[in-house]
Amino acid sequence: MSNPTDPTEVLLELLAKLPKGLGGSIELLLGQMDEQSAALTRLAAIPHLIETTLLRILDPGLSQETADEAYEQLSALSIVVATGEASFIHDEARVYLLSWWAKPERANAFRDTNRRLAQHFEDVAAKSISIAAAEANRQRIYHAVAADPESGFPMFEQYCREARYRYAFSDCRAAISLVSELELLLSVDQKLALTYHEAKLHADLRDWEGASALLETIANHNDVRAELRSLALFRLGVVNFEQRKFDSATGYFKQAMQMAEADTSLHYQLPRIREGLANAYRELNEPTAAEPLLLKSIVDAREREDVWTLTSVYHSLGLLYRKRNDTKQAITAFNDSLDCLRDAGDRVREAQLLLTLAGAHGDLAEWDESEKYVRESVKLSKDMGHTANLARGYAEIARIAYARSSKAAKSKRQALIDEAVESWRMAERLLIDVHDWYGAAMIKVNLGRTQRRLTRIDEARALFLGAADLFARADEQAAEADARARFDRLEGEAGLPWYVWLLLVIGTLFGLLMVIGLMLE
């Protein structure tokens, strides 16, 4: 080197020695700072934000003045992103710096810093409300896990459970994203548990493929503990069931049941596993295999006074009996489920179950009972603001009214038909309101078929065409083609009713015979 003090030459020498990539650039930068500034820059990567308050927690020796100066100096660095709302270290730089902190020789310092940050965010959360409080709470949990995964991770799991219970799925996802950053610190069991929470979230949002992939990872892992594997297998059963893959679902439920039966600590899972397996058997038309599983689950759930499981299992039993055309027994089971639901206070599921009961009574042509349950369901759905349920309620009112019209006296028939048509239209409007194009199209098809039976051909055609457009919007090509075919079939029937055509034909033939007769004379 011709001039060892020339900065350019020093730089070239350093660049030649340092590793490529951002780590090399960062080490070059830190190497030119004084010790305290370099240390603070490394510490600044631990929280997600850079603020003067946080700098004083990272380095308790800083005064307000020096913290302000340090903030200005940090903000000027290229690795610090400054937006209108906040400053923070660039993600790429943070990943590098956190990997530096992950070294064992820095573990104590890293732990202590995170403890202080966890306490700070706990204080912030206590003084904040709504979204700000939620954000501070998640950061508290992040730093608590970083400080001590053993005690912090259960806090994270509790947070996820509570968020999912409140249907705050985005909050749950935000917590999972944060804790995922700490994978280097987590044990194998904690990483798998994290994956399980993520899988449950995917399932809650009905992303079955996403849930399946994650659950398979857990179920197939060599080091997964028995409880988690059994839970993952059960969830795989549920996910496959929801996708109507009943054979696969059965397989997973059986594996889960085998594990749970072999381990007394997992017996608590058995009622739900048996129920899942029974439902899969039901869909596979194996009722004799399904029923004993459900009856056993009911006994277990009663022993544990598990109202939620009882609700669900009675409901499944009702569905089984209904599928077997044993409608009276089905109604008994549904009523047992309803009693449990009312104890549990789940009003949306109550509204859904009332519709199921209405349907079952409808199967027996018990229209008064059926209507009673539907009206109750509609009222509940209105109170809850559950539009899809409300639409189903109106569709059921339509079904009842239409069924009654066929047996009604002539004077009342038209009114019932009008009620049916109006209720179907209401259901359709509600479904369109919530962009359920497929549901709305199905209503249109049913209404079209009814209008066709009532020989209202023009109305039927318009409905089938409308249904085809909605199916197209829902990307349901087969259903769209079917609706268009129904429309096409009615093309030739447009205009005069059939009996008018018959009279015309008879009249024409009679006229011809008259003419022929006269000619012969």
Added chain:
Amino acid sequence: MASKIDRLLAEFVNRETEMASFVKLLDDPDQNVFAIWGDGGVGKSYLMAKMLHEVSNRNLPRAEVLVTNTRNTDYLSIMRKIRDDLGSDQFFAFTDMVNFFTVPQYELNINIEGGSNVSVLRSGKISGDAQVGDVAGVIIKDVMLSDPRPDRDVPDEERLTRLTDAFIDCLQAMDAGGTRVIFLDAVEKLSDRTARWLWEELLDQVRANELISFNFVVCGRKEPSLHRDWQDAASVHELKSLTLEHIKQYLERRGVPGAVDDVAMALLVTSEGNMLRLATAVDGFLKLKASAGQ
């Protein structure tokens, strides 16, 4: 002392093609979505800062949404941020709907006129709760809750649909008011669901020419996966690494004269043309020079 943003703009190099496309987009009524993508540190946020500056120079209203891991950046928070940046007084109907879905015992205040759908919720027929109000006389403040209200049980899908519809109605009402630009940064951090909502619900309105005066800039690490229907509506740009020439320009703008060729070549090797790595290394070099008294 110049602010950091002023400094970044003064040091900005390269990306002339992307800036030219962006400027063209601002004036093109048929193309309203500008997507930039590339590796971490390649300079997406730098480019976005330049675009923000351009928009600011033209006095165009704008909104900025930065997706982070600490925040809950779902569809609701995105719409709230856009609303707050563009002026919440133009979004009372949306805010009313937000409060309806999050605040216990809340009753809708605004009966929205017009629209071809029979909106049972908006007209209050479903619940009997809504009161017809004069929109001009009603001021609605967001209570800023995010959990679904516990005294109702509206499915998440329904909430998403109704809130998005209310939000888009408000945007459409603003559509005649001149160009507005909405920036979304770090979209790779969005959940799959929120990303789907962004492209299939919100931006699709732009693609379908339902929001003519709104331009969206979407910035992320992954190339957006767009249907061919997007061909005319979106301009997609991958940001590539800097070349030696760019690095030389950058060094000059950062005040590194003399021996630029050697330094530029060494920095190219170290940084591999990545803007963040380059800028960080130059930060270090400038500190080295400062401590050498230069």
